[in-house]
Every structure is written in structure tokens, then in C-alpha cells.
Amino acid sequence: MSQHPANDLTHRLVPSPAGRTHVVEQGSGPLVLLVHGFPESWYSWRHQLPALAAAGYRAAAIDVRGYGRSSRPAAPEAYRMRELVADATAVVHALGERTAVVVGHDWGSAVAANAALIRPDVFRAVAMLSVPYAPRGGPRPSTVFASMGGDDEFYVSYFQEPGRAEAEIEPDVRGWLAGFYAALSADTMPAPGAPLPHFVSPGGTLRDRFPTGGLPAWLNETDLDVFAGEFERTGMSGALARYRTMDRDWEDLAGLDGAPVTQPSLFIGGALDASTTWMADAIGAFPVTLPGLVSSHILEGCGHWLQQERPADTGRILTDWLTALPK
Template sequence: MPQQRTDVTHRLVPSPAGRIHLVEQGTGPLVLLVHGFPESWYSWRHQLPALAAAGCRAVAVDVRGYGRSSRPLAIDDYRMLELVEDMTAVVDALGERSAVIVGHDWGSVIAANSALLRPDVFRAVGLLSVPYAPRGGPRPSELFARMGGDEEFYVSYFQEPGRAEAEIEPDVRGWLAGFYAAFSGDTMPTPDAPDPHFVGPGGTLRARFPSGPGPAWLSESDLDFYAGEFERTGMSAALGRYRNMDRDWEDLADLDGAPITQPSLFIGGGLDASTHWMADAIKAFPSTLPGLTCTRILEGCGHWIQQERPAETNRLLTDWLDSLPA
């Protein structure tokens, strides 16, 4: 791809949600970047210039409910089918017919389902942190309720509207700082410490966050940006994604066991719980991701892959994009 640099552009484009805020840099084949929880388009700040310099039109979105995108009030407006429609609408609003979609955390799940539901639009898919696992098995709420014994898994903790918000919103900045540190390779608790993915009886997630300096990848200005976004929007819309997992399980029943056949990439963190909990999903990639052309586990890396290891992530992404059919 030709080398180039362009200015960064912020735009609002129409979608079924009302509008989606996006940040765009570069010209060339469209690469749509989708963040996870609790993040923002800003999570791709290191990738936007690198992809633009490599000859791509890099576009990072604020997912529905985040940042300056629309925030519908109904919980079921955050179901997966709606988010896939948003991604498709963004491609259309940008005047493109197809795109490569790359996601991290929940964004990985959105990217995977976008590729499954709209293969006519999404010609390749990159997945960071959360590996692809086809729809199947028991209802998610039943599965999560069985995890942790006397402790409550964080996904279950997030289900009741208002409960997690009451923990987070009185001190958004402090909570985010602890959450990011809890799952970063350089600051996560030691294996013998209480697991921050779980809540003890009558406790909070924050009670298990590490104290001390924050992760190396997160500057004070980075934290200020994230905190400012969630202080303005509140947390309910972002948490809506977790509150639709059973709806998704029902909505996507026709995709039970379906593979993603487009060219794909997976990057995982060696210290990320997703890599270990979903090890069987990674082993199944030959059948579930038959188009997989690049997979890499970054040793010593936690959950926030593209921010913890931006140079490695950028190299892997640009090499993979260069390998895709025109």
C-alpha cells in the first residue's frame, strides 16, 4: 500500500440508532475499528495514524451508547442485531460498498457477528482479545450464574439496571483507573489475589481493583479523556450490551455453530483471562475460522491489546491487511 498521512476528521453519520460518531484518517480501503467496554473510539488512537500511513481509510467509531453516538433509552436497543445494523449503516454512510472490520473486547464480538450476518459488506474480520466462539450452548445467564460458586461473575453483576451504575458513577475516573489496571499485563493482581472478575458476597468489583501506579499505557490525559466521556454520558448505555446477552442468544439461533469464512485475524494477550477461559475456542479456529490467516498471542500482554502493545498490534494489522485480496 502507498505511504500517506492525512488529517483526522470527526463526523456524525446516520444509523438506526440516530447517529454514530466516528473518527476518520486516511484514504484507501475502508477499515472499521470497533471498541469494547468501557472504552471509546479513542482506544484506537495508535492505530488510526498507522493504518492511514499504510494506505487505509481507518475509521474508529463510538459504538451506540458511547461517546458522541446516540444513546437510546430502551435496553433492547443494544442487542447485537441493532449494533450490526449500525456497522453496516456506517459503511453505507461513508459511501463504501465493503469494509474490513476489526474489533476489540465487545467490539470483537460485534465484528464477528457483522461478518456472519453481512458477508456481502464485511470482506474480512480482525478479532482482538475475545476469540470467536460460535453461538451455542446454554442460555448465557444460566452459564454465568454457575460461575464462581459463592462469588458473582462480573457479567451477572452487570445485569440489574442501576446496580453497577451505583458503584461506578460516584467516582467514574477512579473506577475506570482501577478497572483498566485490573486487566493490564503490568498491573493486574497476582494469581493468589482475589479475582477482579468476580464480586464477593455483598461486595463490589472495585474492592478487588489493584492499588498503586496505573498501567504504563494509560497516561493521566488518556484517563481524563475516558473519564470525561463517561461522566457526561453515564454508564447505563454502555452496560446495555451486557444486558442483552440472552436476547442475542435467542436472536442469533439460526447462526448456531456457524463458521466465519472470510479472511480473519486473531490477536490475544498472554495474560488476558479471555485467552485462557476461551482456550477451547482458540483450538477450534481451524473449523470456526477457516479463513484465519494470522493468529498471535502477545506474551506478557493483558486485555487492552492495541493500547498495551500498539507497535506490535499495528505491525500485525498492517501486514495482515496487506495480505488480503484486493
């Protein structure tokens, strides 16, 4: 069973530019906003909520718009980065606070970084998990992704065509999620030299390359039921819309080209995560792009889902960093 006292969690729906945002809270003290990635929900922070609460913080995990009990606007442009930052800002204010520390994983890492850039008056520090900060710049994203993989298609390009990934995932949400989580987990990912699960063969699907064994150690059947149950209810289009607005973000955020994040920051990556290895240059550029970086950690033997694969390490690193922040 999941190690968290569910009866200590407070669920609430707060008004936001999305319409409503679902927030799950635990603890009291300085506000720490937790932002999940794809394809997850607030529940990906189930281990950090009690850990942060025990350390004296008010931890608040959201369902990003398009997910779970938060609003799911129909238009893809509603999922632009500026809109997600506006939601995060609205949650801070709806909880009666003026400022917060923001912590994000995967797509949530990008939301957290952009929140720090766009609303430095609200977000006083930023932690990024799995996906390192890389400033806006370079060619249009769709052009970059289309050039990757040779004859194979990169998963981001695959996700960008409306309806296509939905047709693969939605007939068996639970099975697809189990395979996707396993493909990027340290203990179940394909062996070195096997076809990479981030690419689609011509005429194939992503699932063709997923491992077919059991669940990764961090994910039990009950946890999978929680994740799958939400997507079975909502469908996948809201979650996938984030991939379909990347070119729009590139246009919207042109004024932030090359911008550093100057607030106190933290990075945690998994040594076996493609986000860490493929973006090694971004990590190497941190002295320039994250001048406020307090510390950077690569967890050995860890895959992509690090706050679930290594909850104790993640909680310790986060609370040590939070404790050292200026009050």
C-alpha cells in the same frame, strides 16, 4: 502524551439505526472499521488510526451506540447484536463505501464477528482482538454466568442487573475506570493467587478487588481524562446495556448456531488476558470456526487492552494482515 497527530483526525456524525454514530477517520484507501469494547470509546484506537493511515488505509473508529457522541437509546433491547451490526453497516454506507474490513476489540470483537456472519456482503474480512470467536450455542448465557464463581458472582451477572453497576461506578467514574483498566493490564494486574478481579464477593463490589497502585504504563492522566470525561457526561447505562441483552442475542441469533466465519480472519490475544486463557478451547477450535483464519497471535506479557498496551505490535500485525488480503 498520546502519540497521534490529532489534527489529522476527522470527526463526523453519520446517520445510523441508533440515530447517529460518531466516527473518527484518518487516511485514505480501503476502509477499515474499528469497533471498541467495554468500557472504552473510539479513543482506544488512537494508535492504530495513524498507523493504518500511513499504510494506505482509510481507518474509521466509531463510538458504539451508548458511548461517547453516538446515540444512546433508552431501551435495553436497542443494544442487541443485530442492532450493533446494523449500525456498523450504516457507517460503511454513510462513508460512501460498499465494503469494509472490520476490526473489533473485546465486545467489539463479537460485533465484528457477527457483522461478518450477518452481512458478508459488506464485511469482507474480520479481525478479532482479545476475545476469540466462539459460535453461538449452548445454554442461555445468563444461566452459564450465574453458575460461575461459587459463592462469588461473575462480573457479567453483576453487570446484568439494571442500575446496580451504575451505583458503584458513577459516583467516581475516573477512579473506577483507572482501577478497572489496571486490573486487566499486564503491568498492574493482581498477582497470581490474588482474588480475581472478574468476580464480586457477597455484598461487595468489583472495585474491592482492583489494584490500588498507579496507572498502567499504557495509560497516562490525559488519556484517562478522555475516557472518564465521556462516561461522566453520558453515564454508564448505555455501555452496560450490552451485557443486558445477551439472552436476547442468544434468541435472536439462533439461526447462526455453530456458524463458522468464512471470510479471511485474524486473531490477536494477550497471553495474560483472561479472555485468552479462559477461552483457550475457542482458540483451539479455530480450524473449524474460522476456516478463513490467516493468522493467530498471542502477545507474550500482554493483558487485555492489547492495542493500547502493545500498539506497535498490534499495528504491525494488522497492517501485515491487511496487505495480504485479496484486493
